[in-house]
Amino acid sequence: MITRTAFVMALALMLAACSGYRQPPTAFHDILTKPYRLDSSDVLRVIVFGQADLNNTYTVDQAGYISMPLIGSVPVRGLTLRELEKTVTKRLKNGYLRDPDVSIEVATYRPVFVMGEVTNAGQYPYVAGMTAQNAIATAGGFSPRALHGTVDITRQINGEVISGRVPITDPVRPGDTIYVRERFF
Template structure:
């Protein structure tokens, strides 16, 4: 054995330890990723697409059955997520889209009351959105389709002088859960959103 061989053995052993440590750290990182997956917000909702909007308490809905005004209704979604429909009675609408509600009412009427009913669903008024933190008049405000964060801030009286304008957090109800993500001035606002404007400290 030459004098250089023990040195090479030590280097090989050290490299093996480093490689093993790297593998262990990598596995631990993957385990953390699996245990705490990143929240994903539906692209359609981020783009302000209201076709996938799900009804919630505070929305006002108009359901029209063509040629059957006695089977039509206009009502606000109650706190328990229901509305009252003629003939059908109380129905759960919270969590449904307008298309899903139309299909449900159509099937219920067709089953027991009207042959091949033509049903239309219209949202007359959406639930409020909220803007909190560093704006002049924080609180809840009436939602209007097409709003973005810039418009929402203006509705709330504008920023305070301590507002961190590049630190905006939006919490959105989606599929029965609340999901949070960072926003910008151009982020679309949806009914029920909570917009938080952070404070700057310098």
């Protein structure tokens, strides 16, 4: 009996060591309640009231910039929408417009990526309020070998890439990578 118990405990420790799983830090879920930070592939709708020539949609490039008439390249990566509005307003005031009224919104968020045991792994558009389960459904649902209860999500927070195992009901953010693991049996 003691040998059997020792064997089971040793097996459990080996499996835990092999999994490499750590509970995600609190920042992993805290980011869900913070203002959205812009990054590459976001498409922004910029409106400068009374200036139809400046109203347009702009895609954030790989370097994290948008290029607008009059003011040129504007660094966007890591900014909130309000911070970007202030930056654009300040640049337009600097010799171009007397009192610009700027409004910026996200027209299209950067995509989410669904990998692993799903029918159609790939890149999918993010929709506000999306959960891991919604993303999996968008990817054609689980494959027959998929583990259904939890997924691994990788997300970038303040320039650091963090992964965590979460229930499929957890919300996802634009740019997240969702990995559906294979079940053992």
